[in-house]
Amino acid sequence: MKKNIFGILLLTLGAVLLLPSCGEDRSGEYYEKTQENQWIYTTMQEHYLWGDSLPSLERNQYFSTTSKFFSSLLHKGDKVSFFNDTISAGSYGLTFALMRDPLGVRPGKVYAMVLNAHAGSPAYNAGICRGTWITSLDGKALSTSSNAMLTSGDAVEIVTEYIDYDDETGEYFWANGDTLSMPASYDYPVNSVAHYSTINVRDRKVGYLVLDNMTGDGFIDNTQDILLGFSGADVTDVVLDLRYCNGGTLPNATSLASSFVPSTAFGTPFCSLVGKGEVVDTVYNYSAQVANLSDKNLYVILGSRTHGVAELLASSLNKTPGLSGVITLGAGTAGGGMMTAAIQAPYGFTINPVVSIMLDAASNEIPSTGIEADCVLDELANPFKVHPLGSEQEHIMYNTMYLIVNGMLPE
Numbered sequence: 001m002k003k004n005i006f007g008i009l010l011l012t013l014g015a016v017l018l019l020p021s022c023g024e025d026r027s028g029e030y031y032e033k034t035q036e037n038q039w040i041y042t043t044m045q046e047h048y049l050w051g052d053s054l055p056s057l058e059r060n061q062y063f064s065t066t067s068k069f070f071s072s073l074l075h076k077g078d079k080v081s082f083f084n085d086t087i088s089a090g091s092y093g094l095t096f097a098l099m100r101d102p103l104g105v106r107p108g109k110v111y112a113m114v115l116n117a118h119a120g121s122p123a124y125n126a127g128i129c130r131g132t133w134i135t136s137l138d139g140k141a142l143s144t145s146s147n148a149m150l151t152s153g154d155a156v157e158i159v160t161e162y163i164d165y166d167d168e169t170g171e172y173f174w175a176n177g178d179t180l181s182m183p184a185s186y187d188y189p190v191n192s193v194a195h196y197s198t199i200n201v202r203d204r205k206v207g208y209l210v211l212d213n214m215t216g217d218g219f220i221d222n223t224q225d226i227l228l229g230f231s232g233a234d235v236t237d238v239v240l241d242l243r244y245c246n247g248g249t250l251p252n253a254t255s256l257a258s259s260f261v262p263s264t265a266f267g268t269p270f271c272s273l274v275g276k277g278e279v280v281d282t283v284y285n286y287s288a289q290v291a292n293l294s295d296k297n298l299y300v301i302l303g304s305r306t307h308g309v310a311e312l313l314a315s316s317l318n319k320t321p322g323l324s325g326v327i328t329l330g331a332g333t334a335g336g337g338m339m340t341a342a343i344q345a346p347y348g349f350t351i352n353p354v355v356s357i358m359l360d361a362a363s364n365e366i367p368s369t370g371i372e373a374d375c376v377l378d379e380l381a382n383p384f385k386v387h388p389l390g391s392e393q394e395h396i397m398y399n400t401m402y403l404i405v406n407g408m409l410p411e
Helices: 002-022 027-047 059-063 066-072 219-232 250-258 309-318 395-406
Strands: 082-084 094-100 110-117 133-137 156-166 171-182 193-201 204-211 237-241 269-275 282-285 297-302 326-330 338-340 350-352 354-359
Touching (some): 027 059, 027 066, 059 066, 066 082, 193 395, 204 395, 219 250, 237 395, 309 326
Parallel strands (some): 297 326
Antiparallel strands (some): 082 350, 094 110, 110 133, 156 171, 269 354
């Protein structure tokens, strides 16, 4: 009996001793399965503003999907960095606000009030415009979580309604609108200038410019031509509408801002960058432009979608010595004041980490909570009357014009 037990123990021990000789070096397999995330981590260390304080990770954490892995590395205060897959779903080109029935007739029903349909976009080509009320897509009712389905996707059938007024009863009511076919989302050409016009109001002549963004190689030439037109028309005031301006490039923003400052500001900072790598100690100075309207009163319209360099422009113009008469109107901006860089991975995706913080002309950061307007106005204060941008009856524009003429807002 003892002999059998000893034999069993010896056999077991032999098996244990033999195991190491059967092991395999699987480090190559580990690297192959995690190389994309290894690249992300190394690249973030080099370029990310907070790259020196990235969290230490366990080996198993590198098996996450690339987008989730990228997000796991972001600083808690970073609301700007983003990940881009190679497969772009494009966009419908809609800017909208989801809200419950403003008439209160059907309090549980949700509508999408269209605030902007970008030129050349699927929404624009379908005939959707500012003021359109969307009630359903492909027969599906909207909810307060319908942002994604209104942003991108396949071709859809959109049903609209509109708010009408009954002169006899003195009441507003919902009326049937149109059924529109919107093409599948795609990447449409960006048009920075959404609208511009010259408006006569009493003894004032106002130049009005709406920007969706500040991107593109032709931005400077285009905006300079428009501002020259304002100058040639002898405008007394300029209204720069940035409520939907979601960012752009610093050279473009610097050029635009330089057209509103006196020559004494040329050579002084419009902004500076604090960050890593190439952006360290980078300063963008005001400089002479083809058009200069520094002798005009400037009104800047802001909103919750005003972002990035658009916020920077508003902040810098308010703090540039020798520049007076700049008044901001609208809602508080998005906040952040950070700049990202697009870094292409050898695996087909792009990461866009924050690489710098933008400081305004007074070397101040843009507050994370955004910039508060001097005159707080809600463009949806009366959702029954959402007029096209450029209309003097549009809520914020009406108030701006009143301020220009009377020196105060209507009571």
